[in-house]
Amino acid sequence: MTNATTRAAAGPAHALVHQALPRSADQAGSWVDDNWAGWLEAGLRIVLIVVIAVVLRTLLLRTITRLIERMNRGAEAAANTTLGGLLVNAERRRQRSAAIGSVLKSVTSFVILGTAALTVLSVLKINLAPLLASAGVAGVAIGFGARNLVTDFLSGVFMILEDQYGVGDVIDAGVASGTVIEVGLRVTKLRGDNGEIWYVRNGEVKRIGNLSQGWATAMVDVQVGAGEDLERARAVIATAAEGLAKEDPWDEKLWEPVQVLGLESVGAEFV
Template structure:
């Protein structure tokens, strides 16, 4: 067979037609209408449920916010009243009445800060659990995960937690205050500020010592029990 005949035969071979599976399916207007109808039906059936959940969540958040503000203000007013009604006591050797006023002020502020933080944590934590419960979320896995995360965070921040708790008990027990001369083991001097985490001391040469409350294993108060 000659070459022109071969080329002619090849050119006359019909090309394969695309199969039905290769043809892209285009959604019809009827399919779109059915989808829209199903969506509208779902919204109509469930809108009342979602509206009730939304109102419940909003109510929880509003009550939690108002309760938090009221309790924090009540604690602040209580601390201020304690400061106003506290009777003056004998001062220390280097400050008299002003030292006692500053001592009571710092102590009451520290106690008020602890109470406000605890109240906020309890209120907002309870509100968060109630919101999750409103969405029918299983709280058991979340609480388990939170427990594991809390242990990990507590282990990593154990020094900070120790300092904080030690400061709380030092303030509540009134182990020392502003103006006292103390020997804290790691440093000694006059107390110029008592915080929840750190106590500031002024040394004999005027230097300022920042002593972490968790590092204080013993305290010798050279001013407590002596009158001026």
């Protein structure tokens, strides 16, 4: 009786298990049938978004590169010409255009790839509100920690765009002075009067005195023997300066006639 009862009780349970398995399989198959079209559509949309982003980014980067190359070719063609009495510095324009191109490429890549990533997440039906909130908090934290780097970068961008100085200019940056040998987005390299190289962070520069931009005044002291006729010496100096102003390359560098100011100091043997 016991064995019979056990078998009788086990029989329906065994049947229920076998009956539940096909039903679960049918539900899974039905679920796949109901959703595969949506999955396929989402996958195709993601592929299309990625392809459009890659193609658009490539085209824009190539366009920026061609514009920079055209600017550099224009600088090389004008390297030996004059503009308003100033010699055109090809290296200065090359570095300026390269820095501008780097900024444009970085901004272009960030905007396109960021937009594509957000669009893909939207296609996957992921709630973007928590992600954007987290990104905002992370951005504030990173910006606070790297504020000096951001300040240097932004200052460098404005210095380059405004053409405050370039390669070959003699500048006084406050913290250091010398001849500019390289202009970067974060650091400017100067060579001092004693040959030292100064690495100046762009964010530290509060004022800039450019001795090479536009025009400048140079003072030259000429020693004359104490017994010489000063009026004759002044006439000789003026004649020599006038002849120098007609020679190359000084005819483009001297904008006004040289002025002889007169006696500045008196010594035992020279004046």
